[in-house]
Amino acid sequence: MAATAAPLRQRVLRRDIWWLEPAALAVLFAVFVVYSAVVGVANEHYYYGPYLSPFYSPCITANCAHFTFGVPIIGEWWNLAPAIWIVAFPLAFRATCYYYRKAYYRSYFWSPAACSVPDARAKYGGETKFPFVMQNIHRYTWYPAVALVFILSYDVILAFRFPTASGGAAFGIGLGTLLMLANVVLIGLYTFSCHACRYLFGGRHDRFHTRPLAYRLWSLISVLNGRHGQYAILSLISVGLTDLYIRLLSMGVIPFDPRIVF
Amino acid sequence: MTARSGSNGGARDVTVRVWRGEDRASGGFVQYDVPADPGMVVLDVMFRVQALRAPDLAVRWNCKAGKCGSCSAEINGRPKLMCMTRVSSLPEGEPITIAPMATFPVIKDLVTDVSYNYEKAKTIPAFRPAPLEPDGTRRMYQEEVDRVQEFRKCIECFMCQNVCHVIRDHEENKEAFSGPRFFVRLAELEMHPLDTHDRIELTRAKHGLGFCNITKCCTEVCPESIHITDNAIIPLKERVVTEFYDPLAWAKRRLFGQRPRQLGEKEPAAPSDR
Numbered sequence: 001m002a003a004t005a006a007p008l009r010q011r012v013l014r015r016d017i018w019w020l021e022p023a024a025l026a027v028l029f030a031v032f033v034v035y036s037a038v039v040g041v042a043n044e045h046y047y048y049g050p051y052l053s054p055f056y057s058p059c060i061t062a063n064c065a066h067f068t069f070g071v072p073i074i075g076e077w078w079n080l081a082p083a084i085w086i087v088a089f090p091l092a093f094r095a096t097c098y099y100y101r102k103a104y105y106r107s108y109f110w111s112p113a114a115c116s117v118p119d120a121r122a123k124y125g126g127e128t129k130f131p132f133v134m135q136n137i138h139r140y141t142w143y144p145a146v147a148l149v150f151i152l153s154y155d156v157i158l159a160f161r162f163p164t165a166s167g168g169a170a171f172g173i174g175l176g177t178l179l180m181l182a183n184v185v186l187i188g189l190y191t192f193s194c195h196a197c198r199y200l201f202g203g204r205h206d207r208f209h210t211r212p213l214a215y216r217l218w219s220l221i222s223v224l225n226g227r228h229g230q231y232a233i234l235s236l237i238s239v240g241l242t243d244l245y246i247r248l249l250s251m252g253v254i255p256f257d258p259r260i261v262f
Numbered sequence: 263m264t265a266r267s268g269s270n271g272g273a274r275d276v277t278v279r280v281w282r283g284e285d286r287a288s289g290g291f292v293q294y295d296v297p298a299d300p301g302m303v304v305l306d307v308m309f310r311v312q313a314l315r316a317p318d319l320a321v322r323w324n325c326k327a328g329k330c331g332s333c334s335a336e337i338n339g340r341p342k343l344m345c346m347t348r349v350s351s352l353p354e355g356e357p358i359t360i361a362p363m364a365t366f367p368v369i370k371d372l373v374t375d376v377s378y379n380y381e382k383a384k385t386i387p388a389f390r391p392a393p394l395e396p397d398g399t400r401r402m403y404q405e406e407v408d409r410v411q412e413f414r415k416c417i418e419c420f421m422c423q424n425v426c427h428v429i430r431d432h433e434e435n436k437e438a439f440s441g442p443r444f445f446v447r448l449a450e451l452e453m454h455p456l457d458t459h460d461r462i463e464l465t466r467a468k469h470g471l472g473f474c475n476i477t478k479c480c481t482e483v484c485p486e487s488i489h490i491t492d493n494a495i496i497p498l499k500e501r502v503v504t505e506f507y508d509p510l511a512w513a514k515r516r517l518f519g520q521r522p523r524q525l526g527e528k529e530p531a532a533p534s535d536r
Contacts, residue, residue, distance in 0.1 A: 012339060013336060013339030014340060015339065015359075016338075016340075098476055098491075098496055101476055102475075102477050105476075105477055106477055111475065112479070115340070115425050115479035115482055116339050116340055116364075116425055118427075119432070123432070124431070124435065126428060126474060126475050127473070127474070127475055128470070132475070136499075138503075195492070195497075195500065198497075199496075203500065204500070204501065206452075206453050206454065206455050206457075208406050209406060215405055225492060
């Protein structure tokens with residue numbers, strides 16, 4: 001019956017495996033960031049006709065293996081990886097995303113690592129000061145993210161067209177096509193379930209009865225928004241796996257792409 | 263019934279470690295074994311501890327139905343209502359740890375002083391409805407009411423306040439930060455179709471919305487399943503962005519000679535909306 005004297009706030013009384021989720025996410029994000037950095041500067045094995053890696057889309061420099069818009073937009077003076085022009089946009093969108101903020105504040109900053117678990121730091125200012133006040137630009141990162149959804153969709157359409165021996169193109173479906181399609185669906189769900197999108201399309205209004213379209217859009221996005229975190233993780237994984245598949249095909253590690261060409 | 267250490271005349275025993283004391287420095291956990299019955303909730307166990315082992319154990323409770331929000335505590339380290347937590351839902355074969363809410367000063371044992379919340383509540387301006395329409399009524403529409411009605415489910419158990427690390431781990435932030443419960447209240451009023459009081463600057467400057475780093479613990483612990491983060495805090499953050507951080511909105515205000523709304527300034531009338 002002896003009492004144990006200890007200030008409660010400094011103690012973790014949780015009995016469950018509270019560290020598992022932040023630890024797993026920390027590993028996932030670290031793997032993705034390292035993988036992205038490596039493939040982003042690799043400048044090879046990102047195209048295996050007709051598949052283009054999402055890391056390199058849109059491919060806009062003169063040294064591209066495949067021009068998304070038919071012609072290069074950046075001239076021959078650029079001799080580094082084309083992905084460097086693109087990667088900042090999805091990176092900024094995800095880095096300022098409300099879901100990812102929650103995830104990395106927990107996993108890396110430990111503020112807090114889990115609910116009812118003490119903060120790692122003695123002082124805390126949240127998002128009131130630089131650099132975290134910059135999270136408020138999130139809605140501006142959403143617009144390029146929407147453009148990327150359309151561009152990746154265009155890549156998927158191209159991925160249904162396979163080159164023929166006569167030099168033309170034939171309709172077909174390959175494993176790479178399906179991976180790219182799944183990837184763009186997941187990225188689309190992630191992008192259009194965004195909290196800023198939900199706000200911009202209707203959430204900013206107090207009165208819906210004079211704005212039926214805004215109300216419908218807000219209602220639809222609200223449904224998607226409930227799974228925003230799941231879409232965030234699944235689309236992250238799908239981007240990595242799609243690139244990996246195309247990369248391994250291009251490198252010859254995977255000997256052939258299962259496909260049906262009509 | 264969860265199997266616990268030993269038995270007592272057919273009833274199983276349950277072992278609880280209850281935090282006892284009148285201040286955090288000298289208080290600590292005391293272990294009790296009491297007989298438990300099937301279907302018991304943790305609050306029942308506290309009653310049994312009071313009846314059989316420690317009649318001076320202080321526990322705050324009222325409805326025992328999950329609606330008054332009085333019996334908030336930390337059960338095995340997680341904020342929960344004692345009256346809504348079945349003993350059978352907790353891990354078997356180990357003591358149940360019951361502690362007072364960590365964010366608030368202890369009065370005695372499991373009873374905390376939650377007056378911080380009442381002081382914060384006083385700083386939120388009351389509902390200020392639009393003028394009556396020509397027919398002497400006010401109208402609002404179901405689709406508008408649905409959104410704010412979610413926020414009315416709050417039972418003020420203050421578990422979201424308790425779990426919020428901004429004040430739980432940083433006492434110094436209590437002055438500048440009001441906590442999730444009051445962002446729910448602010449959202450309820452701010453999004454109300456008939457309210458005319460602007461609370462955006464108030465939310466940012468006086469209630470410290472920027473301190474929130476949306477780690478969603480408030481949502482996790484809410485016994486009413488209010489989507490505090492997604493439906494109250496983040497929409498408020500987006501409104502603050504429009505008012506204070508959006509360069510296009512800022513340019514528009516400059517271009518058209520508008521200025522940011524000031525604390526408590528009445529929202530401009532929008533007759534077409536009424």
